[in-house]
Amino acid sequence: MARPGKPNILWICTDQQRWDTIHALGNPHIRTPNLDRLVDTGVAFDHTFCQSPICTPSRASFLTGMYPSTVHNTSNEVDRWSGAAPLITKILADAGYDCGLAGKLHLSDVVDRVEPRPDDGYREFHWSQVPDDLAEGHPSDYADWLDSRGQSARELFERHGHIPVEYHQTTWCAEKTIDFIRSHQQTDVPWLFSLNTYYPHPQGAGGDLYPPSKFLDRFDVDALPGPACRESDLASQEKLKDANFQTQARTYDEREARLHQARYWATVELIDQNVGRVLEALEETGQRENTIVIFMSDHGETLGDHGLRAKGCRFYEGLIRVPLIVSWPGQFLRGLQSPALVELTDIAPTLLEVAGVTVPDRMQGKSLLGILTGSKEPGEHRAYVRCEYYAALGRRYQMGSVPEGEQETWVKQNHPQWAAMPHQEFRWKKGAQSYASMIRTRRFKLINYHGLDCGELFDLETDPNEFDNLWDDPNYAKTRFDLTVKNFDALAFAVDTGRMRTSK
Secondary structure: OOOOOOOEEEEEEEOOOOOOOOHHHOOOOOOOHHHHHHHHHOEEEOOEEOOOOOHHHHHHHHOOOOOOOOOOOOOOOOOOOOOOOOOHHHHHHHOOOEEEEEEOOOOOOOOOOOOOOOOOOEEEEEEOOOOOOOOOOOOOHHHHHHHHOOOOHHHHHHHHOOOOHHHOHHHHHHHHHHHHHHHOOOOOOOEEEEEEOOOOOOEOOOEEOOOOHHHHOOOOHHHOOOOOOOOHHHHHHHHOOOOOEOEOOOOOOHHHHHHHHHHHHHHHHHHHHHHHHHHHHHHHOOOHHHEEEEEEEOOOOOOOHHHOOOOEOOOOHHHHEEOEEEEOOOOOOOOEEEOOOEEHHHHHHHHHHHOOOOOOOOOOOOOOHHHHHOOOOOOOOOOOEEEEEEOOOOHHHEOOOOOOOOHHHHHHHHOHHHHHOOEOOEOOEOOOOOEEEEEEOOOEEEEEEOOOOOEEEEEOOOOOOOOOOOOOOHHHHHHHHHHHHHHHHHHHHHHOOOOOOOOO
C-alpha cells in the first residue's frame, strides 16, 4: 500500500461533459450508478466551472492551477506546451509519485500529428487524442491496440454504425488504468493515474455521437426534456454572430434534439460503466481506502441550448459548468453536495496540500481541502469564478480568403480526417478572432465580448436558463458596471501573479 500521508490519486477527466449528467445530482433520465456511488462516498461540488470552454486552455489551466492567460496557453492550436508553469503531475512525480496516463493530454495542437509531450511527469503514457482511424495522420496507442486485435475503428463503425463496447476508446482507457492499478498492488510507492477519455466529445467538431446501441436503446427519446431553447434565441445569437462558435445557431426539430440528447447521455452511461470497472479494480486490490478518486470534465457542451451545439465563444451554464466529485473514504466527508463556487484551478493546490507538497506561490487555485474534511463551511469558497476565451479555436476556424461555396473542398484538402467523419453543421467562419471573458457570482453572470459592441448579463436567480439578457436594461446598470470593474481587475491580476496569490 502507498505509505501514510501520500494517498494514491485516480484522476478521471472526461471531455465535454456537462454538469447535469449524473443521476444522483438531479438528472432523473440518466443511469449513472457508479458515479452515484462516488457522490455517496465523497463530496460533489455542483457549482464547478472551467476556466475556458475549449479543451487546450482548460487543460492548461487545471493542470497548473493557473488561468490560461497567465500561462499563455489560450488556444487549441498552440504549437507546444510553453512550460510557463510546472504541471501538477510533474510536481507530484518529483515528490515521489509514480504517474501514468491513458487517453488525452491535449496541451497543444494535435491535428495530423502526435502531440509533442512536455515535461509532464508521466512515466507510463498511453496516448489517444482522436479515438478513431477514419483518416491517416492519427497514430495512437489506442489505434495500435485495435490493430493488435485485428480491428479498425473505420471498419467497426462501417459495420455497426458505432464502435462496440469491447473496442471503444473509453473501454481501452479503463483497461490501461486497471493494468496500472494492479501493477501497484504490492508496492509502497504512491501513484497518480490520469484516465482521460475523449468522450462525450462528439465525433468531429460540431458533430454527433454514436454510442453503442445497448446504451442508446435504453432511452425513451420522446420522454426526454430536450434543450433549453426558445424562439428568441436565434435573434440573440445573431447579435453574437461575430463571436466564434463551432456551429451555426438554428431551431432543431424536437425529435432530433431529444435524440441528440439521448446519444450524449448514452455515451455518459458508457463512461459510467467503465468507471465502475476501475473502482472495482481499486477495491479488489485493496487500494480504495488509500486512493483519492476525482471525477471531472474539462468543459461542457451546449447540446442544443440556445440553438447551439458543441462549443465556442459563449459562457452558458451547460458549456462552462462541469461535474466535480472527490472521494476518499474515511478521510473526506461523504454524501456532501457543496454549493460553493469552485474553479478547476482549485484541484491542483488541493492535491498538493493533501500530498504534503508546498503549493507554489504563483498558483491561482484555492485548495478545497477545508470543505472536503469539514473544517470549513461547505458553501463558502469563492465570491466569484472566471472563464476566458482568447482566440481559443484558432486559425482553422478562420477561412480567410476562401470563397463562399468552396469551404467543403478546402476542408477535404487541408483536413481530410474531418471531411471523412460523420458530422454536421460545422461553421467555418471568416473574420477576426474572438476574445471574451466571464465573471460569475452566485446570482449574476457577466460576459464582456472584447472588441465587439455587445455583452451579456444574466440574473441566474430569476433566469436560470439564461434567456433574458439584461446588458442594456437600465435597472441593472449598476450591476453591469460593478461586475465589469471586477472583471477588469481580475484580468489585470491574471496577467502576472508574481508571488501574490489572488483571493476571491
